[in-house]
Amino acid sequence: MKGDATIPPGDMSPDEFRRHGHEVVEWIARFMEDTERYPVLARVAPGDIRKALPGQAPETAESFDAILDDFNRVLMPGMTHWSHPGFMAYFSITASAPGVLADFIASALNQQAMLWRTSPAATELEEVAMGWLRQLIGLPDSFEGVIYDTASISTLHAIAAAREAAVPQVRQLGLAGRADVPRLRVYCSDQTHSSIDKGVILAGLGHQALRKIPSDAEFRMQPALLRAAIVEDRAAGFLPMAAVATVGSTSSTSVDPVAAIADICAAESLWLHVDAAYAGPTAMLPECAHHFAGADRADSLVMNPHKWLFTPFDLSAFFCRRMDVVRQAFSLTPEYLKTPDGARNLMDTGVQLGRRFRSLKLWMILRYFGAEGVRDRLRAHIRLAQDLAGWVDAHPDFERLAPTPFSVVCFRARPAGRTWTEGELASLNERIMTRVNASGEIFISQTVLHGTYTLRVAIGNLKTTGRHVARAWDLIQQALSAESQ
Numbered sequence: 229m230k231g232d233a234t235i236p237p238g239d240m241s242p243d244e245f246r247r248h249g250h251e252v253v254e255w256i257a258r259f260m261e262d263t264e265r266y267p268v269l270a271r272v273a274p275g276d277i278r279k280a281l282p283g284q285a286p287e288t289a290e291s292f293d294a295i296l297d298d299f300n301r302v303l304m305p306g307m308t309h310w311s312h313p314g315f316m317a318y319f320s321i322t323a324s325a326p327g328v329l330a331d332f333i334a335s336a337l338n339q340q341a342m343l344w345r346t347s348p349a350a351t352e353l354e355e356v357a358m359g360w361l362r363q364l365i366g367l368p369d370s371f372e373g374v375i376y377d378t379a380s381i382s383t384l385h386a387i388a389a390a391r392e393a394a395v396p397q398v399r400q401l402g403l404a405g406r407a408d409v410p411r412l413r414v415y416c417s418d419q420t421h422s423s424i425d426k427g428v429i430l431a432g433l434g435h436q437a438l439r440k441i442p443s444d445a446e447f448r449m450q451p452a453l454l455r456a457a458i459v460e461d462r463a464a465g466f467l468p469m470a471a472v473a474t475v476g477s478t479s480s481t482s483v484d485p486v487a488a489i490a491d492i493c494a495a496e497s498l499w500l501h502v503d504a505a506y507a508g509p510t511a512m513l514p515e516c517a518h519h520f521a522g523a524d525r526a527d528s529l530v531m532n533p534h535k536w537l538f539t540p541f542d543l544s545a546f547f548c549r550r551m552d553v554v555r556q557a558f559s560l561t562p563e564y565l566k567t568p569d570g571a572r573n574l575m576d577t578g579v580q581l582g583r584r585f586r587s588l589k590l591w592m593i594l595r596y597f598g599a600e601g602v603r604d605r606l607r608a609h610i611r612l613a614q615d616l617a618g619w620v621d622a623h624p625d626f627e628r629l630a631p632t633p634f635s636v637v638c639f640r641a642r643p644a645g646r647t648w649t650e651g652e653l654a655s656l657n658e659r660i661m662t663r664v665n666a667s668g669e670i671f672i673s674q675t676v677l678h679g680t681y682t683l684r685v686a687i688g689n690l691k692t693t694g695r696h697v698a699r700a701w702d703l704i705q706q707a708l709s710a711e712s713q
């Protein structure tokens with residue numbers, strides 16, 4: 229069989245895939261059943277994992293069994309478990325089972341939805357699933373949706389579109405050395421996520437172009453100060469270009485007054501971008517809709533299904549009322565990508581050419597839980613957070629440091645009966661957090677709010693129940709007692 233020698237070595241055989249595939253599904257099911265048997269925060273030191281692995285790739289093939297063994301032995305101890313019901317740091321997220329299954333299928337299909345014809349289904353499902361999501365969060369159909377990986381990238385596209393709209397021929401001429409372009413300004417509050425800073429830097433405006441408007445006692449942007457800043461900047465020769473309003477800020481989940489900011493942006497011709505990366509899904513709840521009043525007048529809005537819509541990382545939903553401007557900024561079709569079909573191609577709506585089949589998980593998740601099921605789950609998380617906020621408020625040795633509009637509670641210990649300096653309180657609370665996180669049962673994080681060291685408990689995992697929140701509160705109180713000995 230002379231020809232056999234020319235057959236290139238292929239992939240794992242279908243039979244072998246079937247065997248390992250079943251094993252892996254079983255492994256995942258066991259993991260999902262009992263994530264709590266792992267410590268939520270990894271107990272390794274920097275470098276431990278790297279040192280346990282060879283520095284070179286193997287020259288000869290290894291069995292998948294051996295690879296899985298090492299995965300279990302070496303890598304699993306190095307996981308911080310975002311799927312653990314005690315994960316209450318940063319924002320608590322969920323890789324829901326329908327989302328995991330969707331990712332599994334999407335991986336196998338390996339669709340590249342750069343052109344319509346390179347994946348008609350992925351291209352059109354993205355349109356459909358984003359249309360569903362748009363309606364669920366109450367945005368009008370003047371908004372078009374597109375999926376990016378993260379909110380940081382969604383926001384970068386918003387800033388690039390705002391620049392495209394504000395600066396004539398910026399695509400052709402850029403910004404450098406142009407006497408006809410004044411220095412630009414973008415406005416946000418002092419609570420805005422660092423992705424806005426990065427977007428401004430990457431858009432070539434310079435970090436100094438970002439002017440941070442002071443927030444009020446409840447960490448909301450002050451519209452009067454925004455208006456004054458724009459007036460001052462215009463007088464000084466700046467060109468105000470865009471403003472970012474946040475619904476659910478990262479530190480305290482505060483809500484900027486979007487309607488008032490939208491009024492100012494309309495009057496001053498500024499691009500308004502709404503960052504609702506975390507809180508966006510709550511726009512589906514009638515009782516939370518008031519937080520989003522005015523968002524329908526934004527030019528763009530980002531929300532992350534990978535944060536609080538049970539979607540395995542990553543999937544960020546970008547909605548834009550002027551997607552034509554985004555296309556104007558980014559579309560560029562080389563000869564080898566020209567197609568005769570006249571269909572819309574997703575590669576025209578952003579920086580990246582190839583893109584994953586992310587819409588499959590959004591579609592499967594929305595169908596599997598149903599809008600009602602999503603709303604019930606969001607409400608359950610909000611209720612758990614309100615319970616904790618109530619316990620904090622009722623305790624003489626703790627105080628809440630921000631309103632709790634969603635599912636994140638900001639507070640600190642401040643034992644009654646003596647006076648404390650801010651430094652002492654910061655150190656006490658940091659030690660409390662370290663003790664709680666050493667438990668392996670609960671993982672919480674910290675922030676600083678207007679100079680005050682603050683503990684944050686974030687609820688948002690589908691496995692988190694009242695028992696876990698009560699346990700977190702117990703551990704926090706025990707840690708205070710231990711620190712007070």
Ligand SMILES: *Cc1c(COP(=O)(O)O)cnc(C)c1O
Pocket residue numbers: 377378379380381421423474476477478503504505506532544
């Ligand atoms: C988490 C968060 C982001 C960044 O999200 P990525 O998807 O990780 O880029 C941006 N804005 C807000 C308000 C956030 O909470």
